[in-house]
Amino acid sequence: METSNASPPAATRREWLGLAVLMLPTVLLALDMTVLHLAVPQLSADLHPTSDQLLWILDIYGFMIAGFLVTMGTLGDRIxxxxxxxxxxxxxxxxxxxxxxxxxxxxxxxxxxxLGIAGATLMPSTLSLLRNMFHQEHERTVAITVWMTGFIVGSAIGPLVGGALLEFFWWGSVFLLGVPVMALLLVCGPLLLPEFRDEQAGRQDFLSALLSVAMVIAVIYGLKDMARNGVSWMPLLSIVAGLVIGVLFVRRQRRLAEPMFDLALFRNRTFSTSVVAMLLTVLALSGAWLMVFQYLQGVLGLSPLHAGLVMLPPAVIQTIVSLLVPRLTRYMSRGVLVSVGLLLSMFGFLAMAMVNGMDNMPWLVAGMTIMGVGVMPMMILGTDMVVSAAPPNKTGAASATSETATELGMALGIAVIGSAGAAVYRAHMAGVLPPDLPADLTLAAGDTLGGALDAASQLPPDVADLVLSGAREGFTQALHTNALIGATIVAITAVMVGWLLARRQAAPDDTTQTETP
Incomplete structure (x- = not known):
């Protein structure tokens, strides 16, 4: 009979080589999220999409990933x-x-x-496989750290790779990156990755799957529409519909003898706290992070390639420091380490709130570096605690929940914090735009930084300079606002994590898993 205090087996060379295979889709998905925006001008010139079609080209991928994550995660547990x-x-x-x-x-x-539906199969599968391949807590933390660096590396090199491809090839070349990467995964996966499934799981409930997809897509669509076009009845109706569908989804899961998603996962304090903390962290990040490239290009006038190079040092430092996170867990508890990291990231947000023009570029780089380093314990250990808190036969659902929280946090950050920054920008522009500007140019310049840049190109030099200086100052104030909101959110999250995870529950044992070589 196996004793409860038996030491779990250590990973072999096969598991560590399998980790390298699991990094392939991680890097690719991060690349895929960044390179398309660079290809928009060439794509638009070739396909001539309408403005609505262009928005769907950019957004449909994220909608499908977010909507199908939970369904695909639970499907992986079954098949x-x-x-x-x-x-x-x-x-x-x-x-x-x-x-x-x-x-x-x-x-x-x-x-x-x-691509979005297929992408939704990749992330929960890779993360749940890590949980089943690495049984020792420290090894699993190292594996998730390495896995997480795939996102950092992919995001960092995305603008550089995309810019290089578009320099020599047509816009479609940015998509062909996925073909050789997926081919390599298909060759190496069967050799290095074991199979895991939940043998006790029932059949997939397709009505639950439909409710799950509709719920997430409706909420995220509403949030993104509000972020882009302001508050109106259509996105609000979409969000309300998504919440109503969510209630129906929860009620159905409680009634089913074999639910698609086990809501009992949220009774575990480590699981639920980590999910909420990750959502709040990504919410704070997305509200400020997504403004940085606009600031570098629209306010400071850098080219896309130059802006990518400016952001490369923070990404490199963030990657190096993230590899130290597993070692730091030997000296302090995970809850404390996450809290300390989030408090550190608060100072990164505050540094960004001091940026004002090219002379303050070091503040921007320092702020992005400190912010990125500070959130890494949350993203690494939070992910680890989510998948470790779930039973091994439910890690697909747990991984999907973690990824869905990240997607929802990003959408909320863009919609809520982004709207606050947009309101600051519009209020500033209302007071500085010349009163004799044409109505259409006044509307465009007062709405977004991009609109102001486009309006200025149609105006006499003296008036254009006035519009541009006002727009740059207004956007800088918006960046400051979003950074201060982000600092407040991560500070609150740090206190919450420190309080709720002070005595983290031990992860469940691994005796319930089923392995097929």
């Missing part, structure tokens, strides 16, 4: 996580080729939707 990963990789590679050679905006939108 096998390696099988789902390899099936998703095949679909992702095929959809990438379809997008690369799209001949119309409608075809590209459809391909991006397929």
């Amino acid at each position: 096998g996580r390696r099988k789902l990963l390899l099936t998703g990789a095949t679909a992702f590679g095929a959809a990438s080729a379809l997008a690369a050679f799209a001949t119309s905006a409608e075809m590209l939108i459809a391909a991006r939707a397929l």
